[in-house]
Amino acid sequence: MDNLTHSIIGFGVGEVVHRSLPAEADTLAQRVRHRLLLVSCALASNFPDLDLFLTRLLPDPLGYLLNHRGHTHTALWAVPQALLLAAVLWLCWPSARALLRASRAARRGLALSVGVGFALHLGMDYTNSYGVHPWYPFDGRWFYGDMVFIIEPLFWVAIGVPMALIMRWRSLRVAGLLALFAALVAFAARGYLGWTSFAVLLLIAAVCGAAQWRAGGQGRGGLLLALGVSAGFIAVQGMASHAGRAQITADLRRSDPSSRVLDVAMTAFPSQPLCWAYVSIESNGTQYRLRRGVARLADVACPAGLSEQTQTVSGSVAELRALKSANCQVDAWLRFGRMPILTNGTLSDYRFASTPRGNFTTLRIAPAVACPQDIPNWGYPRADLFGVSSDIRTLGN
Secondary structure (H helix, E strand, C coil), X not given: CCHHHHHHHHHHHHHHHHHHCCCCCCHHHHHHXXXXXXXXXXXXXXXXXXXXXXXXXXXXXXXXXXXXXCHHHCHHHHHHHHHHHHHHHHHHXXXXXXXXXXXXXXXXXXXXXXXXXXXXXXXXXXXXXXCECCCCCCCCCEEECCCCCCCXXXXXXXXXXXXXXXCCCHHHHHXXXXXXXXXXXXXXXXXXXXXHHHHHHHHHHHHHHHHXXXXXXXXXXXXXXXXXXXXXXXXXXXXXXXXXXXXXXHHHHHHCCCCEEEEEEEEEECCEXXXXXXXXXXXXXXXXXXXXXXXXXXXXXXXXXXXXXXXXXXXXXXXXXXXXXXXXXXXXXXXXXXXXXXXCCEEEEHHHCCCCCCCCCCEECCCCCCCCCCCCCCCCCCHHHCCCCCCXXXXXX
């Protein structure tokens, strides 16, 4: 997920944790705890993405592909990261340090905020089609949720509106609500969000906001409703993704019974469970074929900004296997590539063929002067093309 979404969810959960604990002995301590839990949960919900500072120092594209959502996005490495974040807060925040010494509720709240924040980051990253491998080093397989668009405005409005209404100063409340509304308008105007979805999001914002307003100054009704709506939305998206994958797989099998459907990567449209972009891969043993297109689960108009015509490309299984064996850079790249396509001396992941900044996964194939160092032992997403069992897990498998 994008870091704005991670932050909004972290702030929302931190606020719920704070409001669920017994009040501190005095107003000042209560304010310090409030700030501490919000900041700690929001930071924890973003902390694993500090790997982006490392990837900027490494050669493209392998540095990014193999290290973003790498070790910092594993359950094992979440523990030292959580301890590091808690230590930084302790050392750099004197008033919070004094509070934590004196208050058991504050210590419990900090542990909950940091722990839940890290879990939220891994869980939300799992929901989209990029993938994570959370159980490394015990299990190097990639796991793909294929459920939620990487920038999903529903989380912004469902959680952001109650959070804006909680703000102490009226000017900040108004600014926050206007910023959320402007973001929705921009999404719709650019063709990423349908106007029906726009209207539904406004309704969700109004309901969650009203629930928080009725809950009162220390209530949490709107925030709990927002988190419930968010969880329900993910569940609906999961069921829709499963249905879409089944529909696409059946269509592919009917069109070419001689080929085996290896995988279908599903990418959601923002706040629209009935529209899905997909990339599928089939193989007949000697050739493999990739298709890109849009699947509609009902007769609806999908947002134009993310729609595209069906496209098909193909490749040689033998050529891909030979490159994997002969070129260590290709072998390293194949620890990331879920939908590999060879064209004009380059290797790319077809999932990202139409991103606004171009396909950031493209590797120009050349004789390797030196093999890349310290390659993580992630599983090969397309191990099924190399004569071994598949190393991926998706919602539909």
